[in-house]
Amino acid sequence: MALRSTSSTSGVSSKPSQSDFSSSYKTTKGESNDVMPLNYLPSPTRGNETMAAYAESAPSTPLSPIRIPDNHPPQCQNCSTAVSLPAAAMFTTTVRGADLELDLETGRQRTVRLDNVAIDEDGERRERTAVHWLSIASLLLYLLYLEASGLAAKMTQAMTFGLPRNPAHQDTPIATPPAPTLSFLLSLLPPDIMPVATSGPRTLYDKVFDDHLVYSGEGDTLIYIDRHLVHEVTSPQAFEGLRNAKRPVRRPDCTLATVDHNIPTSSRKSFKNIETFIAEPDSRAQVGALEHNVKEFGLTYFGMGDRRQGIVHIIGPEQGFTLPGTTVVCGDSHTSTHGAFGALAFGIGTSEVEHVLATQTLPQKKSKNMRINVEGELPQGCNSKDIVLHIIGLIGTAGGNGAVIEFSGSTIRALSMEARMSICNMSIEGGARAGMIAPDEITFKYLEGRPLAPRKDNGEWDRAVEYWKTLSSDPGAHYDVEVEIRAEDIAPTITWGTSPQDTVAITGVVPNPADAKDPIRKAGMERALQYMGLQAGEVMEKVKIDKAFLGSCTNGRIEDLRSAAQVIAARGKDAKVADGIYAMVVPGSGLVKQQAEAEGIDVIFKKAGFDWREAGCSMCLGMNPDQLSPQERCASTSNRNFEGRQGAGGRTHLMSPAMVAAAALTGYLTDVRKILGENVAEHADIKITQASEYFDVAKPAPNPIAQDTLNGDNNSALPEEVEPASAGLPKFTVLKGIAIPLSIPNVDTDMIIPKQFLKTLERTGLGKAAFFERRFNAKTGEENPDFVFNQEPYRNGKILVNTGANFGCGSSREHAPWALNDFGIRCILAPSFADIFFNNCFKNGMLPIVLPQDQLETLHADASTGQELEVDLENKVINRPNGQGSIPFNVDDFRRHCLINGLDDIGLTLQHRAEIEQFESRRSATWPWLDGLGYAKQGGKVPTGPVSPPKKQQKMDW
Numbered sequence: 022m023a024l025r026s027t028s029s030t031s032g033v034s035s036k037p038s039q040s041d042f043s044s045s046y047k048t049t050k051g052e053s054n055d056v057m058p059l060n061y062l063p064s065p066t067r068g069n070e071t072m073a074a075y076a077e078s079a080p081s082t083p084l085s086p087i088r089i090p091d092n093h094p095p096q097c098q099n100c101s102t103a104v105s106l107p108a109a110a111m112f113t114t115t116v117r118g119a120d121l122e123l124d125l126e127t128g129r130q131r132t133v134r135l136d137n138v139a140i141d142e143d144g145e146r147r148e149r150t151a152v153h154w155l156s157i158a159s160l161l162l163y164l165l166y167l168e169a170s171g172l173a174a175k176m177t178q179a180m181t182f183g184l185p186r187n188p189a190h191q192d193t194p195i196a197t198p199p200a201p202t203l204s205f206l207l208s209l210l211p212p213d214i215m216p217v218a219t220s221g222p223r224t225l226y227d228k229v230f231d232d233h234l235v236y237s238g239e240g241d242t243l244i245y246i247d248r249h250l251v252h253e254v255t256s257p258q259a260f261e262g263l264r265n266a267k268r269p270v271r272r273p274d275c276t277l278a279t280v281d282h283n284i285p286t287s288s289r290k291s292f293k294n295i296e297t298f299i300a301e302p303d304s305r306a307q308v309g310a311l312e313h314n315v316k317e318f319g320l321t322y323f324g325m326g327d328r329r330q331g332i333v334h335i336i337g338p339e340q341g342f343t344l345p346g347t348t349v350v351c352g353d354s355h356t357s358t359h360g361a362f363g364a365l366a367f368g369i370g371t372s373e374v375e376h377v378l379a380t381q382t383l384p385q386k387k388s389k390n391m392r393i394n395v396e397g398e399l400p401q402g403c404n405s406k407d408i409v410l411h412i413i414g415l416i417g418t419a420g421g422n423g424a425v426i427e428f429s430g431s432t433i434r435a436l437s438m439e440a441r442m443s444i445c446n447m448s449i450e451g452g453a454r455a456g457m458i459a460p461d462e463i464t465f466k467y468l469e470g471r472p473l474a475p476r477k478d479n480g481e482w483d484r485a486v487e488y489w490k491t492l493s494s495d496p497g498a499h500y501d502v503e504v505e506i507r508a509e510d511i512a513p514t515i516t517w518g519t520s521p522q523d524t525v526a527i528t529g530v531v532p533n534p535a536d537a538k539d540p541i542r543k544a545g546m547e548r549a550l551q552y553m554g555l556q557a558g559e560v561m562e563k564v565k566i567d568k569a570f571l572g573s574c575t576n577g578r579i580e581d582l583r584s585a586a587q588v589i590a591a592r593g594k595d596a597k598v599a600d601g602i603y604a605m606v607v608p609g610s611g612l613v614k615q616q617a618e619a620e621g622i623d624v625i626f627k628k629a630g631f632d633w634r635e636a637g638c639s640m641c642l643g644m645n646p647d648q649l650s651p652q653e654r655c656a657s658t659s660n661r662n663f664e665g666r667q668g669a670g671g672r673t674h675l676m677s678p679a680m681v682a683a684a685a686l687t688g689y690l691t692d693v694r695k696i697l698g699e700n701v702a703e704h705a706d707i708k709i710t711q712a713s714e715y716f717d718v719a720k721p722a723p724n725p726i727a728q729d730t731l732n733g734d735n736n737s738a739l740p741e742e743v744e745p746a747s748a749g750l751p752k753f754t755v756l757k758g759i760a761i762p763l764s765i766p767n768v769d770t771d772m773i774i775p776k777q778f779l780k781t782l783e784r785t786g787l788g789k790a791a792f793f794e795r796r797f798n799a800k801t802g803e804e805n806p807d808f809v810f811n812q813e814p815y816r817n818g819k820i821l822v823n824t825g826a827n828f829g830c831g832s833s834r835e836h837a838p839w840a841l842n843d844f845g846i847r848c849i850l851a852p853s854f855a856d857i858f859f860n861n862c863f864k865n866g867m868l869p870i871v872l873p874q875d876q877l878e879t880l881h882a883d884a885s886t887g888q889e890l891e892v893d894l895e896n897k898v899i900n901r902p903n904g905q906g907s908i909p910f911n912v913d914d915f916r917r918h919c920l921i922n923g924l925d926d927i928g929l930t931l932q933h934r935a936e937i938e939q940f941e942s943r944r945s946a947t948w949p950w951l952d953g954l955g956y957a958k959q960g961g962k963v964p965t966g967p968v969s970p971p972k973k974q975q976k977m978d979w
């Protein structure tokens with residue numbers, strides 16, 4: 022069933038606020054055994070759960086929980102479920118949920134897609150079995166026997182051409198070697214028995230996920246990562262981990278690093294090196310650490326002296342590093358941006374960064390499929406930022422929890438790539454794991470000719486496009502949640518509060534907390550209004566601003582700059598930033614800046630009094646000198662308006678680039694349509710150029726650091742690889758301790774640990790930073806006695822009981838669980854968690870538990886009396902004080918096993934080295950353009966598999 026938008030009115034003034042919407046969506050759980058089938062209809066009579074309440078339950082209902090015995094080892098050789106050895110002519114086994122049949126008489130083999138869902142003894146949906154190594158081993162033994170008996174050639178022929186393939190493989194039959202060997206057969210097996218995890222018609226997400234399955238075992242599913250973007254904030258501890266374990270970076274050729282968060286955006290005319298350029302010591306240290314690490318581990322790096330440097334999510338697409346159908350990760354929540362290309366792209370924590378650096382894979386659970394369909398023509402003055410703010414206002418910041426959102430519909434199809442990226446970028450603010458848009462001609466045109474896109478002259482471009490064209494959802498594919506939106510209902514949209522879901526049309530007024538039915542929501546709105554210095558009922562257009570910020574990974578692309586420049590042009594020749602307003606424009610990359618300058622856009626901005634700056638994250642988050650002072654109000658194109666995000670006490674209103682320009686010109690939040698008038702095109706005075714005109718200029722890299730690397734000046738060798746360890750975390754069995762009661766919804770990771778503490782190179786020493794802005798008075802630095810963390814006995818709390826949903830939303834910073842851990846908290850109970858935070862907890866031996874609201878209220882009451890709770894992970898119960906009984910909880914069995922045994926993910930994954938290598942062979946054969954970045958194509962050798970310590974540094978440029 023689908024969620025239908027109630028925004029059936031047209032016109033701009035009637036857009037309901039978030040609170041109107043959230044109360045008008047209802048869901049009932051469906052009857053089938055599918056994953057949480059829903060009935061989202063705007064009628065208040067349908068059930069009694071809000072959409073947010075549904076979404077909040079996501080982490081407790083992972084899609085593919087696989088039950089294993091309590092004492093089950095992580096890699097089991099004894100599972101023999103569904104294995105039957107060949108009796109005579111037919112060999113049948115079950116591999117990763119698909120029944121595989123091998124007919125030895127005809128020499129043909131086929132994979133039968135079965136519904137991979139089974140109902141277990143509890144009546145719950147369970148994914149049908151995983152890889153059964155005994156079955157594979159049996160098959161291999163049999164093949165060995167066949168080889169010996171001369172039948173293998175016939176078999177190989179049959180296997181190569183007789184199997185159904187993933188769409189990607191249809192035009193690329195795997196080459197048949199002259200003499201079949203066991204290793205050849207090994208390399209053939211995984212591609213052709215590639216699991217189809219989803220039966221029947223598949224979504225875009227299903228397809229990309231399926232195509233990247235490396236291994237699916239006893240609760241752990243590994244997917245291959247095609248593209249890894251690295252920046253200075255979330256990588257130092259990851260590289261340190263590699264160094265300590267003596268592990269190299271597995272695929273330097275699939276890894277691209279740059280600096281963005283910490284760097285000043287002031288003029289680089291006199292830039293020599295970071296030591297002299299970056300004044301703030303912690304920022305300098307973090308950028309310096311990355312520069313050291315890229316040299317030590319042999320990674321491609323765009324440093325501050327390189328025009329290709331920029332925000333990590335701008336440079337990936339710009340270079341053609343981001344491609345359709347790929348998996349893309351980065352230690353940054355806005356990695357969802359890359360989904361605009363039909364890539365499966367998501368943010369990860371630092372432990373996962375280390376995992377990807379070491380293994381090029383990630384353990385993953387399959388997410389739910391959610392579709393947001395936007396139909397119709399956007400009203401004048403609106404663009405993709407308005408679409409995505411409208412969507413988040415509608416679904417809430419937890420609306421996409423546990424799901425990958427596919428954006429579809431005629432409105433989305435009509436958008437440029439830049440506009441699509443802004444939408445996918447903010448899907449994380451809607452709580453989604455990722456956002457995706459099916460690639461189409463607009464995508465292909467954007468990518469054609471980019472430095473790292475497949476080349477035309479060797480035929481790869483055509484092959485790639487043919488594959489990319491298969492990446493749309495099949496008709497009839499199943500979505501767990503569907504949302505319908507009419508473009509005509511969207512107005513220029515801004516935020517009024519301290520969450521991206523606090524949206525309102527620019528024509529609207531500040532909502533009244535008194536209208537909120539939920540007391541927690543009401544309290545949250547009151548606090549937001551107080552923080553923002555706003556009154557209920559205040560007309561949005563009468564709110565005065567102090568600063569205007571145009572930039573960020575959401576809106577720092579060429580088209581964003583053009584649309585803001587158009588507004589300035591529309592205001593007339595003498596357009597000027599309003600008196601007393603500071604307005605800044607920060608292009609997303611050096612190449613965007615260069616293109617804008619070639620188009621004359623910089624002149625338009627500068628003439629109007631805007632500050633024209635160098636590329637970086639800038640005021641999106643105050644990790645660099647661009648910050649708001651307390652109580653300053655900013656019209657911002659960034660993505661988060663959390664408390665203190667742009668500077669302690671700063672007040673952020675999110676909006677589109679055009680709306681920011683309008684606000685800068687008037688000094689107030691302004692409806693851009695009043696400036697644009699009827700005919701936008703008339704005002705355009707920009708010489709449009711093509712991005713491709715700027716690629717050449719970027720070669721060779723002028724960056725002295727890159728030059729060092731190229732010249733091989735760095736003598737440090739990559740660390741030697743050692744046998745993987747698999748036990749590295751403190752074991753979690755039974756945790757007894759004081760429980761801290763909290764009632765805050767949407768606790769974001771900026772709240773758990775603000776940006777100034779992210780500049781560390783360590784994982785420890787962050788206890789004081791936990792909930793810093795709530796715990797300490799910003800002016801005096803003294804403890805706030807009202808905050809529970811500062812009260813006895815909670816200073817010694819080990820368990821956090823929060824009755825508010827969507828805990829840990831926002832940024833991917835693993836510093837959040839590190840800070841809580843360092844404070845002493847090892848277990849967090851909440852109605853729901855944001856995906857990345859949830860994952861990050863397990864990587865640190867911490868246990869996040871999802872419980873129903875009523876049980877949380879009970880435990881919250883217990884905690885409020887200062888008594889201890891006991892979390893017994895072995896028995897999956899929480900024991901209440903004074904023998905008042907126990908509350909059972911669910912936890913994924915594999916994760917539980919790892920926590921109890923203190924198992925380290927990387928060690929476990931490296932035990933699947935053979936499968937990773939097989940996947941890589943198949944990937945090289947099927948998608949050769951994904952290997953080796955650009956430099957390999959210039960004649961270099963494509964490094965695949967673990968890299969051995971080089972004698973001389975590899976050439977890292979292209």
Ligand SMILES: CC(C)[C@H](C(=O)O)[C@@H](O)C(=O)O
Nearest residue numbers: 254352353354355832833834
């Ligand atoms: C620093 C990084 C971990 C963080 C993120 O994950 O989003 C940042 O980019 C942000 O926007 O808060």
